[in-house]
Amino acid sequence: MLLRTTLSGALLASTGCVSFFSLYDHGVNRSLAYRSPIGIRVDITRHGTPVAAEKLACLVPGTSDLAGALAVLGAPHRLRRTPDEEALEYYYVYDRETRLLVKPLFFMSQGGMASYNYRGSETGTDVVALVFDHGGRLLRKEFRSSTPDGSTGAMLENVFVP
């Protein structure tokens, strides 16, 4: 009974402490998954809102204008004015990135253990660029979607020999 109570109390208390410290500097960096020679870590990052393809299809170069584009797509994320081209460029950007870190631990045939860091990442950026003339008429539209850049591969990090 005493053991159960002690274990439950310790579990709750230390879990609370870990959570508390995590609030200050993303304390997962201090966790065993990051610090120890064995662990798995997944980081997912997303920025912005994707533009629906059907909304973009509504815009027709030569016909659509600035007011129509703003009504359909909303505000762009940034604006670039190019005096030499007599055009305004509007960008709608959506970024996403997933990173994976796997650190398995192996027993080596000649003795000792080896820890490998396997890092994989997948990033993508969708960019919609609209170019208008100074009269507000849509000259052209572009949609660029970068393909995932794959994994950075496996890398030997440490070898422990007793």
Add this chain to the structure above:
Amino acid sequence: MRRITLALCGVALACGSGCFLQKDRTRVPLCPAAIGEIEPGATTIADVARLLGSPNEIIWSNGVTAPLDAGIGAGIINTYVTGGEKLFVRAYHYRYAITKTSGFTLIVFSMVSHDTKYDDLFVFFDDAGRVTNVGASLDAAQASYSPFGS
């Protein structure tokens, strides 16, 4: 032996587990009612500054994007002469951002998710300082703690 194993598992769980949620906000939310008061052709640059306050950035007619500086372009002075060329404020850009971060760790497994969404507002002006177009995307509230998207 079994109790010792259980105890070790309990200690490992206790020392290596945790979770957190974090929400970061940048600047102030954009008010839909104030945006609704902006009428193309009628509202002036001074009205926009009064309704929404200072913009995050000012886009001038020559393409230069500048942060707010000493009142120039902030509805008080909206034209500027440089090198014999008269520039005017082409657009105001307002942005409010919310980033939601969530994470948990279970002994040797950790997952952290960051999701950033924005409220963006562009107000365009002509050389007389009157609003020509307004574009708003109010997506900041869609930011999610979920690692798999909202």
